[in-house]
Every structure is written in structure tokens, then in C-alpha cells.
Amino acid sequence: MKLKFKTQAYQSAAVQAVVNCFTGQPPASAEAITYRIDPGQAKKGVEDLFSESGFKNADLTLSDVQLLDNIQQVQRGQNMPVDNSLAKSKVARINLDVEMETGTGKTYCYIKSIFELNRRYGWSKFIIVVPSIAIREGVAKSLEITAEHFLETYRKKARFFIYNSKQLHHLESFSSDAGINVMVINVQAFAARGADNRRIYDVLDDFHSRRPIDVISANRPILILDEPQKMEGAQTLKSLEEFKALMVLRYSATHKTTHNRIHRLDALDAYNQKLVKKIAVRGIAVKGQAGTAGYLYLQSIEISSKKPPEARVEYEQKLAGGNIKRIVKKLSKGDNLYDLSNQLDQYRDGFVVSDINANTDTLSFTNGLELTVGDATGDVTEAALRRIQIREAIKAHFDKEQALFQQGVKVLTLYFIDEVAKYRDYTSADEKGDYARIFEEEYKQYLNEVLDLDETPYIKYLKGIPAEKTHSGYFSIDKKTKRLADPAVAARGENAGLSDDVDAYDLILKDKERLLSFAEPVRFIFSHSALREGWDNPNVFVICALKHSDNTVSHRQEVGRGLRLSVNQHGDRMDHPAIVHDVNVLTVVASESYKDFVAALQKDISDSLSARPKVADEEFFTGKVLKTAAGDVAVTPQLAKQIYKYLLKNDYTDDTDRITGTYHDAKKAETLAELPPELKPYATQVYQLIDSVFSASQLPDISDDRRPKKNPLNANFEKQEFKALWSRINRKAAYSVAFDSDELVQKAVTVLNDKDAGLRVTPLQYTIQHGEQAEAVTYDGIKEGNAFKLKATETETNRQSVHSAVKYDLIGKLAEGTQLTRRTVADILKGLNVAVFAQFKTNPESFIAEATRLINEQKATVIIEHLAYDPVEDKFDLDIFTAGLTKQDFSKAGDKLQRHIYDYVLTDSNVERQFVKEMDTSSDVVVYAKLPRGFLIPTPVGDYNPDWAISFKEGAIKHVYFVAETKGSMSSMELREIEKTKIKCARKFFDEINQRFAPEAVKYDVVDSFGKLMELVK
Incomplete structure (x- = not known):
């Protein structure tokens, strides 16, 4: 299996932020970058094999004023705080900060930035500096697996190597090669004590009596600091000066010292844009003191339509021989633990189940004891707590695996432990440590319950994996004994508690792709806590730390290893907007209560958002940029006052001008007060600007992994009316598009030259x-x-371009943005009026952006006119109605429904909520379904998932079977171009399906209310 990479808009934005800081810098010429490499003093009799010609980075020709202006333009374009000076640093003249949340691909971004800086300006010498062995090995792996991806885009490869003081021949190639050269070095190699670490500054006989640092610095490298907050010691910063860097680019999710910050993608941005996994928590709260009461652990409350709720409880039971064993059993109302435990005295007084409440997830006894799911009480030793954690992680794993298996997503669970002996005990006959033994016991017990389900491909998959083969340990290996060993751990500094053992990381990284394959039986992984940073596998869905909390690792760091979006068996990221947060949910099994863990995690996230503005006053809004289709619009003082008054009038800000929860609640419910007329043209942009101001109400919703309502398919699913409806729409089709490029050229030229709606460039x-x-x-x-x-x-x-010195490949840029051939783009440009084309000089970037948009709109029109669907034999499996439901949170889904195929439905808007309310109470509706996310219609602009399928009563209803799309506005002007195109494609799809298959046509249309739907069907 091979991981796949694709161009992501949010990553491209981070790259362009860096590249645009140097607008106006001329591409390097050969004369500017060639120099003579120091040959050193070769030993007598040894031929000098080294090249004399080297290629260094060209100097920055831009003045400080030009550089600062570029940086300010980048900052204004993102509505970030604007710096009034270049950041001061002895390391380099230019110091840029890029903030990117963990799991969003910052390594990918700075590797792509390397290629872009080379393409635009000719710079070719880069050094990636990292704080630890773990990150160093991960970066090297990323350079390796992205090489082919970037070769396709840039038609060149980067030569990279890890700096090693014993392999200095790489430095000769680094200096003499004219292509892109990247050196990866960990900070200990030049800023730590010790003979090996200091060799970089020594005159070395085996390096022709030269100092490695002199050969490196002669290249004027661009330094890229990965996690710079871990490299801010005085000695490290002093050592970095020796590199004589052309500039420094710093990438981190948590910058401590700020320089010129040019891009921000923080925790809120990443979550709201669905670029990382959602987080769920299984907390374990220990109540009471050990030995003061009978041991109990409430694992879950289970509900069924056929019987009252039951509580899954672990308690102690006396065996025939007198020994005591802890067992897990389902309890019902009236059960007496004294009897069930074979009369253990600890359960004598009032341990009779009085109530099991599925709404509050509580279990009550007649003696007044009440437990909430996740509570443990009585003799809860550390061993008992760890067993509970291991068990809960196994259960969370199976819950996710059942839902994701058919989507081709392999689930991995990661256990962090403190010492190898707890997993691998070489004094034991079977060499199993306590945790390995406990895992296998709990795994087999839960597996037996799962295997009772109907025989499916998933059950067959489970039967083929022995318990002892499905877990493995990733640790250091003692070179003498060849046994697993605890790693060497840094004792102090920013990396205290982390390992620098390259063997362990090498093992983890080599297995990165193999672990993602179903062919590999390992699904549960035990690793040392010190190896935390080495884990970078996208399919980690469960994390469990079997260790004492020592406050050296924050809760945010703990979840960071599992935030990356998952991939399927083809290496494709599961990032489709319709399903991304249904599939990508990370469960953390914590050794503290859900409430305590979430509070600490929310605080960590809040503390990391220090760069966000906190106050929404007139001063904040003034001068900000609103990006519209017609160009950028600066917020004038008058507009700023209107925004401020709007917030104040509707109680969306408090007395200190901070955004209130009222605003965010109204936004989620789509009940925001109407904007004043002056702001309505910029409504979307205004709300984005307001959202950029921090409010505690914005913090990601971290769910309790045990609490979601169950939402099973009900009897409506079996109704003949629904089966008839499903048989009519359960069709797949392939589309084809055949159009004449001359037609597209003609349409594009007409629109671009249009006096009213044509190409208009913002000066x-x-x-x-x-x-x-x-x-x-x-x-x-x-x-x-x-x-x-x-x-x-x-x-x-x-109106005179400041970019006149910059050469643009106009045809190439438009071809890239429109996915048309250069010839077609050239034909379009030939047809432009002189006055229209002259706007290119006024603002090249705006010209390219607007021309791309208008051409793409015409391209979409031509596609629709020539689009044809050809039905295929393949159909959707009924599994799409159950896939992904296990972990959806229906706790806020409202009341139980009467006519829907599920008990509850998750709605996306206030319009949908009202639509459901009226549809579920209408006597004309027999049965309806919110079509599952897996029901997709292919279109040239992306897959389309319609909203509703409805079966009406026969009689006065003209269209008994209906597929509806609900939108807040019926005006096509209110819909985005891509939405309009998908809807047009859907009409063609259903028209073709009706002609080929349906004896009674299925009607498809877009409605904004149930009333509008009834107009169409009657």
C-alpha cells in the first residue's frame, strides 16, 4: 500500500504565504549563485576528488522596506495582526513564523515551500532543523514518500540526507549540486556537548582539514525550524548563527517566541474546516477510597427495543474454592449483588439495583449509591484501573472497526506505557508482561461477544486473526541481547522524557504503510511513552496512556498523535466533506473522569490560541479585508461601526466587547439577526471576520464516547413503500462529457468581454x-x-503595476487554474478586447484570479449542456444505511420520529429541522429517509449526496416517489456555482434513471420548505 498525496487548498495557502513574502525578488542567475568550494588540505598522496564549483543561494536583493511591505500584504490578506517592522534576530535577516495545527501536514507544507521557492526564485539549499531524533526520522520519511508526488508537479526531485558527522561526503554533494538539496539535522548535532556533537565546529583531518560548519554556511542556506519552541535555548540560538542563513522559516502549532507571523491555521481553524479528527473521551472516574466498599465499575448502559435497559457492570464474585474473581455481567432492575457475588459481605448492605436510567447513563442501588457510566468505586488499585483502560480501548476499537471496515479503513489502537517489562517480561515462561496478558484476556472475552453477530466479511476477518498476533510492541532493541529495551531518555531540556533512540523510530516508520493494510494482523500497538513523537500514523483511532500523569505531557500533546485524517486501503484520505467527521473520530481512554480530561484539554487548546484577537471593537474591524468575487474590499471606519453596532444591538458581545455564546448558538441554529443593508453584500465575509475573534464558545465539542444515543433502523425501513422507493433510486451511473473546445472558447470570450458582468480587475x-x-x-x-x-x-x-519587474506565465497560470490546455487558454486570450487585456498590467494576480473564475463558470455551463449519464449494473448495498452510525452523537437529535427509517435524524440547518418536523407529522407521508452519506451521484464537479427520499400516499399525490434537496433559499443567485452545477447534474441523472428503469417516475427537485414540496407533488 502507498500513501497518496493531493493538492489541498489550505496547504497551498500556507505555501503561498511564504512565497509571496519575496515578491519582486528576481530569479537567481548562474553567475549569482556559483562559488568556489573550499578544497581544504588533502593528505599527501590522496587525490582531491572534490568539485571546485559550488552553487549557493542567491542573496536577497529586496530592501527591508520592500520585504516588510510584502509581509504586511500577506498579513492583511489573512486579516492577521500587521507588523510594523522586520523581526530582529541574530540568526538571519528574515524570520517568518507559520502556525499550523498538529495533524494538518506542516511537514508537507514546508517541503512544498522548498519546491515553490526554488521555482519562483531559484533558491536550492535548505536545512531542516529539528529538536529530536523522532522528528528527524519522521521528516526524512516524509521527504521519501512525497518525492514522487512532487516530481509530478515540479518535474524535479529534491536530494536529501540526514547530517552525520561520520559521513561528511554528503556535504560535498550538498554544496556542488545545482538542484534542490535538503539537509535534515537534529539540534543535538550542533548545540549539544560531547565530542561527536561538536565535530561540526572542529577542523577535521578526515574532512580535508576543514570545519563542516564552514562548508555548510558558504551555501547561505535557508533554515526551516520544525517545532522551534523546543529550540529557543541560548546555546541553540547562538549555534544557529553559525549557519549564516539567508532566512529562517519557523513551523509550529505552538510558537512561544513570535517573529513575523505570516500564516495561521490554529486548533479552531483546523477543527472547523474539518482538517483533523474530532475528539471523543472515555473517562474513568475513581470514587471513594480503596477498601471502603464493594468494588464496582459501570462500563455502559445498554438499551434495546425488546427489553428494559441493562447495566454492564464489573464486580467481584466468590468462586467455589473460595477465591475471588472480578467478572463483567449485565444487571437488570432488581438484581442483588449479594446473591450474584455468591454472598460476599461487601455487597450485603443494599446492593440491589433500584434504577437503570439510559437518559442519564446512571445505575442506582437501594443503599443510595449511584454510579455514572465510567465510574469505578471500592478497591480500585492501579492494576484494576489499567485493566479497565485496556478493556475500554478494546471496546472503543471494535465499535469503530465495525463501522469502518466496509469503507476500507483499518483501525489502529495505540497504548503508551512506561516500561517494557509491563509488556514483555523476559523472566516469564511465555515472556508476556502484565499488560500483554491482560490485553489478550480482555480481547478474547470481547471478541467472543462480537463473533455472535451474523457472519459478515468483517466477522470472517476477525476470525482470521489470533489474539496473540493482533498486538505488537514497538520499542528499542538492545544490540547485545536482541531483546526489547527501555529507550534512552533525555533527562532535561525541552525534550525531557523523550527518546533519542533511532532504532525504535526506524522500526515504527518502516511499518507506517504496512500497518495500514488489512493484510497485516497487528491492530493494537504498545509503545513506550518516550516514543510519543515518533508516532505519525493517520489511522490511530484510539489512544490509551497506561501511565501516571506527570504533567510533562499536556492533554493536547497526548491527542496530537491521532489527529491526522485517516486513509483507506488505497492510500486515499477520508476527507470528503460529507463524511469527514463521521469517519474521523479519535477516542482517548483517560485515567481520569471525562469532565476533568475535557476541562484540561479545553484549557490547553485555549492557551494555544493566544495569537487570536479577543476583542470585537471598531478598531479591530477597521482596515480588515473582505474577500469577495469582485475583489478585496477594505473595511472602512463606517462599515466597522456598522458591524460593531450589529453585535452590540443583538447582545452578541458583552460589556468588554468579547463575542458571547449567544452569537455562536444563534449561528449554529441559523437564527442570527439580519445584518444591516450596508453589510448584506458581504454577509459571509463579515461572519468569517467575527468568527476570527476568539470566544470560549468556539472551542471544539469533545464528546463523551459512551453517551451517544443509539439510532437503529426501525420498522419503517421494512415497509413496502420504502422498498419500492429504494428500488427506484438505487442505481449507479457513469457520466461522460463531450464538448467542442471552440464552443468553450467562444462562450468564455463573450463573458470576459462583457461590459457589465465581464472581467474587472481591482486596481x-x-x-x-x-x-x-x-x-x-x-x-x-x-x-x-x-x-x-x-x-x-x-x-x-x-493603476501602474508594482509587479512590472516580475515575469508571469499568464497562459500557464490560467491553464493550471482551469485545467484546460495551453492552446485553449491562448485562443481565449486572443479573443479579448484590448481594453480588457490591458487590465493585466494593472494587477496581474487579480486578472489571473478573475479570469480563472469566469472561464471555470463557462466551463461548468458547457459541461452541463454536454453531460450524459449511462446507468451501470452496480447498485448500492444496504450497508450504507448502517455504516458510520455507531459513533454518531444523537444526544441532541430531538424527539423520536414516527415516519423516518431511523428513530432520530441529524439535520444540518434550521431549514432542515423545520422540514423534518412538518414531514414527520404529515398524513400524506408514508415513510422518508435522510439519504445516507454513502449515497453519492458522480458529477464532474465532485460527488453529490441528495438530502431526502420520500414516499407519499397514493391518491391526490401526483408524484408518489420524491427525492428532495433542501436549501435555505430558492433563488439560484443564493447558491454557490458548484452547488448549482451539482443540482443540474442530479436532474440529468434522475431523468436518465426514470427513462431507463422506473415504471413510475421519481421526481427530483430543490425546495426550501415542506409547503413548497407539497406544491410540487400535488
Whole structure:
């Protein structure tokens, strides 16, 4: 299996933020970058095999003023705080910070930035500096597995190597090769004590009496710091100066020291854009003191339509020989633990089940004891707690695996432990440690329950995996004994508690792709806590730390190993917007209560958002950029006042101008107050701007993994009316598009030249601010206040391009953006009026962006006109109605439904909620279904998932069978172009299906209410 990579818009944005900081820098010429490599002093009789010519990075020709202007343009474009100076640092003249949340692919982004900087400016010498062996090995692996992907895009490969003071010949190639060269080095190799670590500064006989650092620095490399917050010690920063870097790019999710921050993709952005997994928690709360009461652990409350709720409880039971064993059993109301335990005295007083409440997930006894799911009480030793954790992780694993197996997604569960002996005990006959033995016992017990289910491909898969083969340990290996061993761990510094053992990481990384395959039986992995950073596998769905919390690792770091979006058996990322958070849910099995773990995690996330603005006042909104289809619009003081008044009037801000929960609740429910007329044209952008202000209400919802309502298919699913409906729409088809490029050229030229709706380029604008020195205000004898006070702001338009020195491949850029041939693009450009084409000089970037948009719109129109569907024999399996339901949270899904095929339905908007309410109470509706996410219609602009399938009563109803799409507005002007195109494709799909198969046509249409639907069907 091979991991696949594709171009992602959010990653491209991070790359362009870096590249655009150097707009105006001319591409390097051969003369500018060639130099003579220091040959050193060869030993007598040894031929000098080294090249004399080297290729270094060309110097920055831009002035500080130009660089700062570029940086400010990038910052304004993202509505980030604008710096008024270049960040000061002795390491390099330019210091840029890129903030990217863990799991969003920052390594991919800086590797792609390397290729882009080379393509745009000719820079070719890069050094990636990392704080630990773990990250170093991971970076090297990423360079290896992305090589083919970038070769397809850039038609070149990067030569890379890991710096090793014993293999210095790589430095000669690094200097003499004219292509892209990347060196990966961990900070210990140049900033730590010890003979091997300091060799980089020594004159070495085996390196022709030269210092490695001199050969490196002669290349004026670009430094990329991965996790720079771990490399901020005085000695490290001093050592970095020796590299004489052209610039420093710093990539992290948690910057401590800030420089010129040019891009931000923080935890909130990543979660809201569905770029990382959702998080769920199984907490274990220990109540009472050991030995004061009978041992009990409430694992879950199980509900069924055929019998009252039951509680799955672990308790102690006396065996025939007098020994005591802990067992797990389902309890019902009225069960007496004293009897069930074979009369253990600890359960004598009132341990009779009085209530099992599935709504509150509580179990009550007649003696007043009440347990919530996840509570353990009585003699809860550490061994008992670890067994519970191992068991819960196994159960969470099976819950996910049953839902994801048929989608080709392999589930991995990761256990972190403190010492190898707990997993592999070489003093034991079978060499199994306590945790390995407990795991196999719990795994077999739960597996037996699962195997009672109907025979399916998943059950067959499970039967083929022995318990002892489905778990494995990833640890260091003692070179003498060849046995697993505890790794060497850093004792102090930023990497305290982490391992620098390269063997262990090498093993993990070599198995990265193999572990993702169903052919590999290993699904449960035990690894040392010190190896935490070495884990970077996208299919880790369950994390369980079987260790004491020592506060050296935050809760955010703990979940970070599992945030990356998963991949299927083909290496494709499971990132389809319709299913991304149904599939990608990370469960953390914690050794503390759900409430405590979530509180700590929310605090970690909140603390990491320090760069976000906190106050939504007029000053914040003024000058921000609203990106619209017609171009960027700057927020004037007048517009800023309107936004501020809107928030204030509707209680969306508090007395300190902070965004309230009221705003976010209304936004989720789609009940936000109407914007004033001046703001309506920019509604989407205004709300995005408001959302960029931090509010605690925005923090990701971390669910309790045990609490979701069950949502089984009910009797409506078996109704003949639904079967008839399903038989009519259960068809798959392939589409084909055949159109004449001349037709597209003609349509595109007509639209681009249109006087009213054609190509209009936004002239470049710049802002002039006037200020004067302000009086400092004295507080308690200390002078405070702004040094200057802003008095006036003017906006000027420049119709002469500031990019006149930059050469653009206009045809290439348009061909890339439209996916058309260069010839077709050239024909379109030939047809442009002189005045329209002249706008290219005014603002090349705007010209390219607008022309791309307009051409793509015409391309979509032509596609629809020439689109044809050809039905195929393949149909959807009924499994799509059950896939992914296991872990969906229906706790807020509302009341139980009467006519839907499930008891509950998750709606996406207020329009849908009202639609369901009226449909479920209508006497005209027999049965209906929210079509599952797996029901997809292929279109040239992406797969399309219709909303509803409805079967009406025969009689007054004209269209008994109906497929409906619900939208908040019926106006096509309100829909995005891609939505309109998908809807048009769906109409063609159902028209073809009706003609070929349906004896009674299935009607498809878009409605904004149940009333509109009834107009169409009657």
C-alpha cells in the first residue's frame, strides 16, 4: 500500500504565504549563485576528488522596506495582526513564523515551500532543523514518500540526507549540486556537548582539514525550524548563527517566541474546516477510597427495543474454592449483588439495583449509591484501573472497526506505557508482561461477544486473526541481547522524557504503510511513552496512556498523535466533506473522569490560541479585508461601526466587547439577526471576520464516547413503500462529457468581454496613515500609552503595476487554474478586447484570479449542456444505511420520529429541522429517509449526496416517489456555482434513471420548505 498525496487548498495557502513574502525578488542567475568550494588540505598522496564549483543561494536583493511591505500584504490578506517592522534576530535577516495545527501536514507544507521557492526564485539549499531524533526520522520519511508526488508537479526531485558527522561526503554533494538539496539535522548535532556533537565546529583531518560548519554556511542556506519552541535555548540560538542563513522559516502549532507571523491555521481553524479528527473521551472516574466498599465499575448502559435497559457492570464474585474473581455481567432492575457475588459481605448492605436510567447513563442501588457510566468505586488499585483502560480501548476499537471496515479503513489502537517489562517480561515462561496478558484476556472475552453477530466479511476477518498476533510492541532493541529495551531518555531540556533512540523510530516508520493494510494482523500497538513523537500514523483511532500523569505531557500533546485524517486501503484520505467527521473520530481512554480530561484539554487548546484577537471593537474591524468575487474590499471606519453596532444591538458581545455564546448558538441554529443593508453584500465575509475573534464558545465539542444515543433502523425501513422507493433510486451511473473546445472558447470570450458582468480587475490600493506623537499618560508614576496617535487614513489607487519587474506565465497560470490546455487558454486570450487585456498590467494576480473564475463558470455551463449519464449494473448495498452510525452523537437529535427509517435524524440547518418536523407529522407521508452519506451521484464537479427520499400516499399525490434537496433559499443567485452545477447534474441523472428503469417516475427537485414540496407533488 502507498500513501497518496493531493493538492489541498489550505496547504497551498500556507505555501503561498511564504512565497509571496519575496515578491519582486528576481530569479537567481548562474553567475549569482556559483562559488568556489573550499578544497581544504588533502593528505599527501590522496587525490582531491572534490568539485571546485559550488552553487549557493542567491542573496536577497529586496530592501527591508520592500520585504516588510510584502509581509504586511500577506498579513492583511489573512486579516492577521500587521507588523510594523522586520523581526530582529541574530540568526538571519528574515524570520517568518507559520502556525499550523498538529495533524494538518506542516511537514508537507514546508517541503512544498522548498519546491515553490526554488521555482519562483531559484533558491536550492535548505536545512531542516529539528529538536529530536523522532522528528528527524519522521521528516526524512516524509521527504521519501512525497518525492514522487512532487516530481509530478515540479518535474524535479529534491536530494536529501540526514547530517552525520561520520559521513561528511554528503556535504560535498550538498554544496556542488545545482538542484534542490535538503539537509535534515537534529539540534543535538550542533548545540549539544560531547565530542561527536561538536565535530561540526572542529577542523577535521578526515574532512580535508576543514570545519563542516564552514562548508555548510558558504551555501547561505535557508533554515526551516520544525517545532522551534523546543529550540529557543541560548546555546541553540547562538549555534544557529553559525549557519549564516539567508532566512529562517519557523513551523509550529505552538510558537512561544513570535517573529513575523505570516500564516495561521490554529486548533479552531483546523477543527472547523474539518482538517483533523474530532475528539471523543472515555473517562474513568475513581470514587471513594480503596477498601471502603464493594468494588464496582459501570462500563455502559445498554438499551434495546425488546427489553428494559441493562447495566454492564464489573464486580467481584466468590468462586467455589473460595477465591475471588472480578467478572463483567449485565444487571437488570432488581438484581442483588449479594446473591450474584455468591454472598460476599461487601455487597450485603443494599446492593440491589433500584434504577437503570439510559437518559442519564446512571445505575442506582437501594443503599443510595449511584454510579455514572465510567465510574469505578471500592478497591480500585492501579492494576484494576489499567485493566479497565485496556478493556475500554478494546471496546472503543471494535465499535469503530465495525463501522469502518466496509469503507476500507483499518483501525489502529495505540497504548503508551512506561516500561517494557509491563509488556514483555523476559523472566516469564511465555515472556508476556502484565499488560500483554491482560490485553489478550480482555480481547478474547470481547471478541467472543462480537463473533455472535451474523457472519459478515468483517466477522470472517476477525476470525482470521489470533489474539496473540493482533498486538505488537514497538520499542528499542538492545544490540547485545536482541531483546526489547527501555529507550534512552533525555533527562532535561525541552525534550525531557523523550527518546533519542533511532532504532525504535526506524522500526515504527518502516511499518507506517504496512500497518495500514488489512493484510497485516497487528491492530493494537504498545509503545513506550518516550516514543510519543515518533508516532505519525493517520489511522490511530484510539489512544490509551497506561501511565501516571506527570504533567510533562499536556492533554493536547497526548491527542496530537491521532489527529491526522485517516486513509483507506488505497492510500486515499477520508476527507470528503460529507463524511469527514463521521469517519474521523479519535477516542482517548483517560485515567481520569471525562469532565476533568475535557476541562484540561479545553484549557490547553485555549492557551494555544493566544495569537487570536479577543476583542470585537471598531478598531479591530477597521482596515480588515473582505474577500469577495469582485475583489478585496477594505473595511472602512463606517462599515466597522456598522458591524460593531450589529453585535452590540443583538447582545452578541458583552460589556468588554468579547463575542458571547449567544452569537455562536444563534449561528449554529441559523437564527442570527439580519445584518444591516450596508453589510448584506458581504454577509459571509463579515461572519468569517467575527468568527476570527476568539470566544470560549468556539472551542471544539469533545464528546463523551459512551453517551451517544443509539439510532437503529426501525420498522419503517421494512415497509413496502420504502422498498419500492429504494428500488427506484438505487442505481449507479457513469457520466461522460463531450464538448467542442471552440464552443468553450467562444462562450468564455463573450463573458470576459462583457461590459457589465465581464472581467474587472481591482486596481492595487495602498493606505496612507497620518499620525502625531502622543502624550504619555502617567499611572502610579509610570508613563504608559502609545508613542504615536493615528489622526487620519487615506486610501490611494495605483493603476501602474508594482509587479512590472516580475515575469508571469499568464497562459500557464490560467491553464493550471482551469485545467484546460495551453492552446485553449491562448485562443481565449486572443479573443479579448484590448481594453480588457490591458487590465493585466494593472494587477496581474487579480486578472489571473478573475479570469480563472469566469472561464471555470463557462466551463461548468458547457459541461452541463454536454453531460450524459449511462446507468451501470452496480447498485448500492444496504450497508450504507448502517455504516458510520455507531459513533454518531444523537444526544441532541430531538424527539423520536414516527415516519423516518431511523428513530432520530441529524439535520444540518434550521431549514432542515423545520422540514423534518412538518414531514414527520404529515398524513400524506408514508415513510422518508435522510439519504445516507454513502449515497453519492458522480458529477464532474465532485460527488453529490441528495438530502431526502420520500414516499407519499397514493391518491391526490401526483408524484408518489420524491427525492428532495433542501436549501435555505430558492433563488439560484443564493447558491454557490458548484452547488448549482451539482443540482443540474442530479436532474440529468434522475431523468436518465426514470427513462431507463422506473415504471413510475421519481421526481427530483430543490425546495426550501415542506409547503413548497407539497406544491410540487400535488
